[in-house]
Amino acid sequence: MPDTLLKIHTSALAAMQDGPRPFGKWAALVADEDDPDADLTEENFRARLMGSDAGAEALKSLWSRTLTSWDFAEAPEWAPNAAPRTEERRATAYDLLRLSTDLRKALDAVVPVPEIPPATVITREFTPWYTPEKAAARTFYWSAYERKLWDKGWSDAAIASLDEASRAVVERLADPEQPEARQTKGLVVGYVQSGKTANFTGVTAKAIDAGYRLVIVLAGTLNLLRAQTQRRLDMELIGQENILRGADPGDVDSLVGIDYVGDDDNDWPHFIRHGGRPSTLGAFDIERLTTRDNDYKSLAQGIRALEYDKREPTRPLHDPVNLHRTAARMVVVKKNKSVLTKLVKDLKQIHGLLGELPVLIIDDESDQASVNTSNPKKWEQGRTERTAINALISQLLGLLPRAQYVGYTATPFANVFVDPGDSEDIFPSDFLISLPRPAGYMGVQDFHDLDSAIPYEERTYANSQEKAHVRGIGPDMDDRLLEAMDSFVLSGALKLFRADHGVPDGPFRHHTMLVHESVKVDDHADLALRINTMWHQAGYASVAGHERLEALWQTDFAPVSTARADGLPVPESYAALRPYVSGARQRIGSGGNPVVIVNGNSDKYFEQLDLDFDRTPHVWKILVGGTKLSRGFTIEGLTTTYYRRTTQQADTLMQMGRWFGFRPGYRDLVRLYIGREEPLTKTRTVDLYEAFEAICQDEELFRAQLVRYSALVDGRPQVTPAQIPPLVSQHLPWIKPSGRSKMFNAELVEIRSPGQWVEPTAYPVNAPELRHNSKAWQPVLAALGDDPMVFVHLDGEDRGGYTRYPAKTAVISHTQLLTTLGALNWARPGLLSPHLQYLSDSSTFGCGTDDWVVIAPQTSGPSSVAATILGSSPLTLVQRRRNARGAFNRISGVAHRQSAERIAGLRGLSEDDPYATVFHQPRRGAVLLYAIADPDLGSPSSLVSDGRIDPGKVVLAASFIPSTPPNTSPVPYVRFRAADSSAATRAIVEAQ
Template identity: 25%
Template structure:
């Protein structure tokens, strides 16, 4: 029921949370185990005392309990831990509350979100995160320093919705002028302005007006002296480009009327704050980069004699690395008052959902396909006009787009919004033109029958590779059951539409006599970075989707193939993106992540998106997925420890191989310093293995030699493994870790020197005990079975670990020099080294915990005295391992048994950190408040 998300029921949630903190189980909270009181009697007492609202019924209470129970379970899961707001702050909170009047700006915006299909839970989370931000801001505080904060979101995750919510709720509480700094490209600025105006201009108690391009030359009605701030229902919005002329004009406009500015309660929102606003000048220079200087002037009021009643500066970005590493002086834009992470709706598909979390053993969705290295060369030759044949991977991506469009037009789906394909392979306009010509030629030169046959092959392979059931297994948090998702129609039912799409000429958007855009039923070929302003003869070349309100909106789902560069790299939303062909691979992680147009919401076509990219680019996005997760987790840790943004800058893990991927460009992190990063509390498992039999044989020999140096083992509590206790780390380092050969894709193990360096420094400080080494296997350890692995007289069974099959194209995988098994260890193996003198107690109390989840490992190890004992897990994997089903897995098919290892290090996140990372230099004294 919708009302459970009402803020009036927060007291019920608080009661439940407090009971859980006091170790109450769910049965006792529902009074199912209480003979003295029933739940009905308890609720009557709470309502009579005024502790609960009168509208809390038994059904409502049970629903809220179920909601809290689900939230608690999800909070412990790796898949949903980013769905709440994390906020670090050292600022005193104001007393604002959620506006409740039906004609308030917030309630009208909220109603619009409901009409647009936002779930009650998503709206509730948005409301709570907005309230958290709003309570950090200045109100009616003339003379105080501007409040500066930063909110971290995800690419394409709805940051604009958060900005609109903040402005709506702030407007209800008296903030009266809002400036949104929106990128450097006019059509993106215009898109943001149109979106915000549509979100905020809903009538009600307030009257919204747009101030366009404010400057000294603003026309009557748009000048500062013409506006009404004091005790007025007028609210004003400016969406400004981050360029020199626009910002200078805005600063001059604000200096025009000293009396008006005294009544100004201003909120400045920096959208895409890592772009342009960053100071790229040397940190020791008194000169600032132009845009940064102008933004600082806007926030600080450097050139204004009179300051607004209040000024607040809030940055929004999905890639905050340069914001964290740039500069931290009080006059900079560093978010010294608060840093937060926005909640992410369950409907969002982001880096974690698509690329997984390798270090956590979470695979992600099987929608990424590999472009082979040889095909990269083919694309380059094709773009330069040296080759006229499309690479197979590009043909497959085009075929999938055709089939997806035909499917979306099928009566069972009847999707009406645009459907798109994105081709992003170069920044050069000439390459875009050549790509468009080559694609057009492919459709012209192939017979319809040939393309339809190829489409059938691709469609059948792709629809088998990723189904609605697969989506729910990959993203169990998604709020629809598999049966509720739009499934793929049979090919024979879309064949006619596939044929029609192919036979219809692939063309640019036609222009009518009046300059109006005319859309057809075929595929529109758009170049969004083209020359000649996007107009050639009677064609509109650049991307322009039809207006759904237009009476001439196409009857059939309109289809767009979009080729482009810079405007497709940041900010622009690609509608209905089902097929992406991506060859751009910049070395700066923030640039790369912003190019992920395939992230976002996919309502109505959840199973259709596919992405083609190189294996190296997949690795980069996988790394960034883990980086993003670790950053959010670090913010959680800072919040728990009471750290303030002005005391400590978030650490950003640097790539082990800087030449492979930089966090951000060098001139954006001139205040960064190398600091220590805590490897404690981590479990790193080896999942990439060479196919080369000599390397596999070498690793097997190294491992067996190492185990011979270890003391006598004993059989583990589960009987499926053996345990070597109190092994010195020097032995592990010198005889195993530094002698094994790891594949270059194993980023942790391939740079094992950094880990060893960290452990050697941390061993005494963290008071680590000697290691336990566990050789884990399949089946019971047998001292007589010669078919197993003979270690110190014990025969440990080889484990079965098949290879991941993430590609629909087996041919590409066959060319790879490695296999990826996805997950090596089971969580239960991490407690296989229970001490011998505790085995009886464990078997009596915890026998059922063999299959325990990873979230309980630390508490169990602490229970049995292993909280300071690192663990090394070793597996011998059967070289002929085969999967139970070959749909998502393939036989391992190696010539030699590979050796798998897992490093588990206990953690105390309150203690020091000892490995390479980047962190901004902060002098706490520069943020001290002056004494009254």
């Protein structure tokens, strides 16, 4: 029986392609034609939304797609002043639909306003060409990909977010139809194992719809990784008809040499179907020049395979008459010298057409192999020497004047520091796009308590990411390898339990453990042998083995899952879980060996491992390896990680964070066993967990800077990609952006920071400089009152609603703060100088702060230690650790910042925080001041003598927030000047 109400709603909403209109009126018009007796009351509408049958679910899906499309619409005429993904935008849509308050609430419950931030874009000015109208006119492959994502279970909001982010890339490419040839170069920054492939698949779909007719995808350095990318594009974009190329799927003889069909790939039925050859459906075909099993070798059909037929031979290929009636070619190649050399050679044979051919080059993991790492000191006579892959990419760009290069990476710093003055290189000179953190992704925030306001001793499995997921290993503790293996078995049993209790089996297809201690192949063999021996001695079927697992269940998994399972099934006892332990043990130990070593350098080696997660039904194994596990190789189902390897390179460290990713249905089961205070050199140790935290904070700060400076001022970009390097180098000074004989011409001179926290962390370490700094602070210390005032941090549900803390306070003039900050010694002066420039600006657009409240938070309790500094009133000492670069990871605590933000006008006043309210005045900023006793010098109590501390053993560290002016027009947050003003338009200049 047809669902009349669903039919009416579908027809009514279909008539609103240009935006929402009075829904009741349009539904009534449709009903008059289809079913004049249909119940169109709002009561019936709400009842259907609350239902759970198939018809109700279809109605919810219809409204979800419609409302989400309006939520994400780019500058629609019907909501010119309402930003996307906001309550205001949604309310505007409801107003135009003329829906009642009750119906609005019902729809909001079913389709919440998406809380997905947009992609962040740093761009040069460009000429818009990819308008919504132009995008909608040709959307064959994007629409097919969109349908595929719906079939995979993507939410409407996730698809709309991908649509938005991929459009941001495509609109900054050159118009493929434009007469003049122009290249663009960009970089898309995602997260480790976060779905960057989905973005470049969407970009590819839209680009070929728009007219790009050759797509070259540079996919990894191993054939396994290249084949995985090829398969993904074949399944989700290219589709069955383009793969078959007219072959009859029922005729075995016609399928010889065609991959996937028959029994070759169990997922073949799930490959996209277009309903016929695209060229017969009014679109165009995609011809593959590579297949899943064959990288680019040479053109199988001869050079003809790269020749393009023109409908109008007298017109260039990029003319719309020709462009939209010719097939696209797709090449998915490995970053290999031999492979790329053959591609370059074949392209040279059709040189007459290359100037007319719109080309898209996608470079996956663009900071690997693609970046030129040759030593600039070896360059002679102004000629750049290039590494092999970089040289071949440069040749491709030189051959293809209409090529658009888009790099994808999770660790962008290598690409950002490419010489922007090298026109033949891959510096993202036109745009840099940072993708939003996707929903459901487990990243650094899920393993570290960044800026947590909760004291360490009060943290629990419920309020601490570290306590829930991280288990330390190091010299002062057992190596815990057997415990990590027990954790792997227990989590596998829990997955099987959940699959048996209503959770789909899909998320649990693979179950893996990663063990990474060394890059040395011999070490891997020894470690694998040790783990294999431990496995067979663990006794997982014995009484002793079950007792050990039960103890780990009771002390670890049961309390963590109780706090964090979020409605997923959790066994009431180990007895309920015990039957599933056997199944997990059998899967992991299948074939007689639970361990797989992943460290080979050849494709043949990887093919022998049977570790193709796409084509293998189940991989339940412990993986032991080194570098090959740390980049590009996505480890599906990763639940337990045992990590002890050290490195001094930030990007290498980040890429090893393979425990980041999507963990549907088992987030609470994820465990990270990681080294604490591991040996780095003969004289230094490193806390791997803290090192990851420091690097991740640098990355998050980089993303935050991109967000801050992406806002347009007077319709123009504040920052261009060429100005990003000096901005980033303020936080990553150990990365050498260019050769010693060169420097970036864009010099950062000012950061305007009204209402923004400034927290320099690079303080000196030697005693004379610290004594000098203490003397500079002495007048401020003398001004602090003896009696602490009590401030309040309001934090909702986590800790009963508020946290109180005492603090000594003083009010000082703006001049006094500038004098103090200007007199300090810094390990890296460049960190603060752009902020000081802003604080010193007395113009209309300057700081606008007259005086400052200094807040020195004090602690209490048996472990609290107070001391006088140069005769000051006693101040309690706090401990902050320096990271491997000698800087503090953070200074101020969230609990202390909130009151300071009230004083500075960033946050509203509250009766619950009376002292902040009393101190607040217009044009007043706030300073948080801490006396830090360096833990490397000993405990605070050991550093204090007769109530005093040597000023050479204490770091007086400050964070500050300038006053927030109300209702002021936005002004540029950053200001640059050319280091060489005679060459102001150049990005790189010779060092003076």
